[in-house]
Amino acid sequence: MRVLVPFDAVDPKTRLSAVLSPDERRAFARASLKDVLAALDAIGHDPEVLTTDSLDIDSPVIVDDRPLTPAINDRLATSDEPVAVVMADLAIVTAAALDRLFSADGDVVIAPGRNGGTNALVARHAGFRVDYHGASIRDHRAAARRVDADVTEIDSFRLAIDIDEPDDLVEVLLHGDGRAAAWLREHGFELATDDRVRAVRR
Amino acid sequence: MRVLVPFDAVDPKTRLSAVLSPDERRAFARASLKDVLAALDAIGHDPEVLTTDSLDIDSPVIVDDRPLTPAINDRLATSDEPVAVVMADLAIVTAAALDRLFSADGDVVIAPGRNGGTNALVARHAGFRVDYHGASIRDHRAAARRVDADVTEIDSFRLAIDIDEPDDLVEVLLHGDGRAAAWLREHGFELATDDRVRAVRR
Numbered sequence: 267m268r269v270l271v272p273f274d275a276v277d278p279k280t281r282l283s284a285v286l287s288p289d290e291r292r293a294f295a296r297a298s299l300k301d302v303l304a305a306l307d308a309i310g311h312d313p314e315v316l317t318t319d320s321l322d323i324d325s326p327v328i329v330d331d332r333p334l335t336p337a338i339n340d341r342l343a344t345s346d347e348p349v350a351v352v353m354a355d356l357a358i359v360t361a362a363a364l365d366r367l368f369s370a371d372g373d374v375v376i377a378p379g380r381n382g383g384t385n386a387l388v389a390r391h392a393g394f395r396v397d398y399h400g401a402s403i404r405d406h407r408a409a410a411r412r413v414d415a416d417v418t419e420i421d422s423f424r425l426a427i428d429i430d431e432p433d434d435l436v437e438v439l440l441h442g443d444g445r446a447a448a449w450l451r452e453h454g455f456e457l458a459t460d461d462r463v464r465a466v467r468r
Numbered sequence: 469m470r471v472l473v474p475f476d477a478v479d480p481k482t483r484l485s486a487v488l489s490p491d492e493r494r495a496f497a498r499a500s501l502k503d504v505l506a507a508l509d510a511i512g513h514d515p516e517v518l519t520t521d522s523l524d525i526d527s528p529v530i531v532d533d534r535p536l537t538p539a540i541n542d543r544l545a546t547s548d549e550p551v552a553v554v555m556a557d558l559a560i561v562t563a564a565a566l567d568r569l570f571s572a573d574g575d576v577v578i579a580p581g582r583n584g585g586t587n588a589l590v591a592r593h594a595g596f597r598v599d600y601h602g603a604s605i606r607d608h609r610a611a612a613r614r615v616d617a618d619v620t621e622i623d624s625f626r627l628a629i630d631i632d633e634p635d636d637l638v639e640v641l642l643h644g645d646g647r648a649a650a651w652l653r654e655h656g657f658e659l660a661t662d663d664r665v666r667a668v669r670r
Binding site for chain 2: 437457
């Protein structure tokens, strides 16, 4: 199984700009990437980071500056083994959640993310291609049907939560125990529960 | 096992006011309640609806107009069997997700919701009490520790998604297949994926 972790090395997590500087966004995104790589490593995978620019990290790196969809589809078209794609911003992912993804039967195994995303997938069918634009979970169900591939969906909160917006930091503070959660705490973030639950910076 | 489904019969889902009238909110909330009751029924439970006002529905009803926390804690304090609490606004819940909740070992089994909520729980420990205010998942972990109860957390997207805000309707349209999803479609809601994924009403 080939395991790809796409990563934006240049300008990641732009929707966190209201609470993090560009350098901080890069550092936080990298902490989250390392958490994902560590969880994959813990269940015996050797992930490759598919990055938009060179990256100094202790994992194999493939640089491809194209958008996500063609970059992944190139690997799907040319791989002679199953391919998994796990997003780098799954900052509360656990080895147990990933193990459920990889252990599930199905030509195509998909883990829905909030708001229509596909946060992780395993493709064991040679004809399956991705399309990450729009409500990708719906498009991936249809893409699998088109090539007659069986689809299994993984029902996981930890795979569903990607960290895009300031409100998502609440999930990292409540459920994360890796580098991303530590980075937030070291940089002054904590939970506030006054009017509603949110992440504030002191 | 006693299974309680709390329900606001008077003014439910106020944060959907931007897209639904008061009557529509009541109808949608009721559709979601029925989906939750049907999923519980499918795995052999006989849920009781813990409602703030009388309710004409084909399930046992307990009327208690107190806030959620004391209403639940009263039942926890007086029940001589385990008590489960499953929220009525889990509009994409499945019998399979609930089965994972009920099958899990642990004195206290909790399913985290987004933004710190506790969307479902099973209490098998006589000393455990709930507190739904604020980041309840954190408080429930602590409450279990205080009475020396083992805690198991259920990692489920379908248990984590409660329908509070207009953006949450996206999840119902993408992942729901019960009455709540049908109600939305019948009332003109559909998915838009132009700039971002959202639920629009035609």
